[in-house]
Structures are given as C-alpha cells and as structure tokens.
Amino acid sequence: MKPSSGPAGSSFTISWNGFPACRTINFFWAGTTLGSKVAPATSGQFPAAVPAAAKPGSYTVTATCTSQKQTASGTFVVTGVTTTTPPPPVTTTPPPPVTTRPTRPGTTTTPPVTTSTTPPSTTTTPPTTTPPPSTPGTPTTSSTEPKPGELVLDRPSIQPGESLAASGRGCQPGRVVTLTSDGAEVGSAYTDSSGAFTAPVEFTRIEAGRHTVVAECGVRLTGAVDQVVTRSSGGQTGTLVVLVFFVLAGVTVIRFR
Structure with missing residues (x-):
C-alpha cells in the first residue's frame, strides 16, 4: 500500500x-x-x-x-488529526456597583462679609513746563523728509565747524549728485534706486549770511542755509588789559621793596 x-x-x-x-x-x-x-x-x-x-x-x-x-x-x-482547541473565551466580570451613602447635612457657616471703602484717588496734574526760549544764533535741526523735486538741509543755520547734511528726492536713480554753493563744490553723493540721496555739506569759506546750496543730479534742486559768525566782545578785551596792568604793577612794587 x-x-x-x-x-x-x-x-x-x-x-x-x-x-x-x-x-x-x-x-x-x-x-x-x-x-x-x-x-x-x-x-x-x-x-x-x-x-x-x-x-x-x-x-x-x-x-x-x-x-x-x-x-x-x-x-x-x-493517523490522528491534530485538532487545535481554541482557548476559552475570556469573561470579564463587571465590578460591583458602588453604593453611595447619603451624607448627613452639615452645618454651613457663612463668613461675615467685609466691606472695604476705597478712598477716592486724587489725580494731580503736573504743571506744564514751558521750554525756554531759544537763544538767537542757535541752529535748529530739521527732520522733514524731502518731497520729490525738493532739497532739504537738516539745519536752517550753522556756525563754523558744525556739520550740515542735505537730502533730496526726485533725481534719476544711480546718478552722481554734485552739491555747490556760490560756484564752489561743497559735497557729493549717489542716488539710490528711488532717486533719493543724502550727502554731507562742507563750506570751503566762512562768510556770514545766507548761502544757497544747489544739487545737480539730472534735475536741479536748491536749498538755503544761514552761516552765523560770532565775534568777540570789546568789553572782554579791555578787562584783560586792565588785569595785565595790575599784575605788572604788583611785580614792580615787590621788586623795589
């Protein structure tokens, strides 16, 4: 078989x-x-x-x-056939119900209500301080942004040795800007992509009075600034001469003694 x-x-x-x-x-x-x-x-x-x-x-x-x-x-x-006996099903026993006993009514104590009175707040307005008047001859700073086709100087007046800057708008982008005053070159710069620029201004001559600054950048822009020159007082010079006289006189007296 x-x-x-x-x-x-x-x-x-x-x-x-x-x-x-x-x-x-x-x-x-x-x-x-x-x-x-x-x-x-x-x-x-x-x-x-x-x-x-x-x-x-x-x-x-x-x-x-x-x-x-x-x-x-x-x-x-x-031969025998191997029979796989499936495991017995798992029976889950639910937990016993929880019985909640009623609680006895307790004594409720209501705390006293404390009422606090807040005093009214007094707002004191600080006195208004008036800025002191500006001294004649002291330059002020201008922060006005230039408009298209306009040249703006950051000071309306300057004294010798003080810095001055010129800002303009409305030029052609990427152009050289030449700044002149009374025929002399006082600064230069390059315009950005929007046609604006900012350049320092340096005067080669010190002359009191109003000076016109001209910017050439494909178009012509103008602005004005005052130069202020402070002169020494004659009264101070006379005082210095008198002081020197008394010093020399004192030295002479000490020498003769």
Whole structure:
C-alpha cells in the first residue's frame, strides 16, 4: 500500500503481484469490503480510500482471489488529526456597583462679609513746563523728509565747524549728485534706486549770511542755509588789559621793596 499510513478519509493505492490465474480480486478493510478488481494480468493496482469513520490505529487490508483461494494482506496505519482547541473565551466580570451613602447635612457657616471703602484717588496734574526760549544764533535741526523735486538741509543755520547734511528726492536713480554753493563744490553723493540721496555739506569759506546750496543730479534742486559768525566782545578785551596792568604793577612794587 502506498502510502501505508494516513488520516481517515485519505486515499491510498493497493498494488499486487503473483496472481497469474486469478481473474477477480476482492479487497477488504478490516473485514469490510473496499471493492473488487478484474485482474487479467499477474500484477496491477487498485485505488482505495480509508473509511471516514476509521479511528487512529493499525488496520489489515486483505486481497482475496476466489478462484485460486489465495489471500494476501498488508497493514495500514490511520493517523490522528491534530485538532487545535481554541482557548476559552475570556469573561470579564463587571465590578460591583458602588453604593453611595447619603451624607448627613452639615452645618454651613457663612463668613461675615467685609466691606472695604476705597478712598477716592486724587489725580494731580503736573504743571506744564514751558521750554525756554531759544537763544538767537542757535541752529535748529530739521527732520522733514524731502518731497520729490525738493532739497532739504537738516539745519536752517550753522556756525563754523558744525556739520550740515542735505537730502533730496526726485533725481534719476544711480546718478552722481554734485552739491555747490556760490560756484564752489561743497559735497557729493549717489542716488539710490528711488532717486533719493543724502550727502554731507562742507563750506570751503566762512562768510556770514545766507548761502544757497544747489544739487545737480539730472534735475536741479536748491536749498538755503544761514552761516552765523560770532565775534568777540570789546568789553572782554579791555578787562584783560586792565588785569595785565595790575599784575605788572604788583611785580614792580615787590621788586623795589
């Protein structure tokens, strides 16, 4: 038998040899017929199946030739089928209900209400301080942004040695700006992408009075500034001469003594 073992319901093949005069062979499974085969040759095969009800164990398979009274047999082992038993379901036991006992009414103590009176706030307005009047001759700073086509100087008046800057707008972008006053060059700069510029102004001559600053940058922009020149007072010079006289007189008196 091939195979010689297997589970219930499986198929196997019975082969024989040595029955030369037998015409019909009957096959039995533990005494229960499996069927018959007409065998005109001395050897052959017969397909069979293990009974579905067969339990695991060894069983005898028999082949019988009735005309010659010959019998041959073999053993077939029925194997068991491994059955996987699923684990038992997990039963979740809900927790017991929680019983809340009613609480006894307690004594409620109401704290006294404290009323605080906030005194009215007095707002004192600080006195207004009037800035002192500007001294004549003191320059003021201008922070006005120039408009297109306008030249703005950051001081309306300057004294010798003080800085001065000119800002303009409305020129062609990327141009050289030349600043002149009374025919002399007093500064230069380059305009940015919007056509604006800022340049320092330096006068080569100190002359009191109003001076016009001209910016050439493809267009002509003008502005004005006052130069203020402070002169020393004659009263201070006279005091210095008198002080020197008394010092020399004192030295002469000490020398004669």
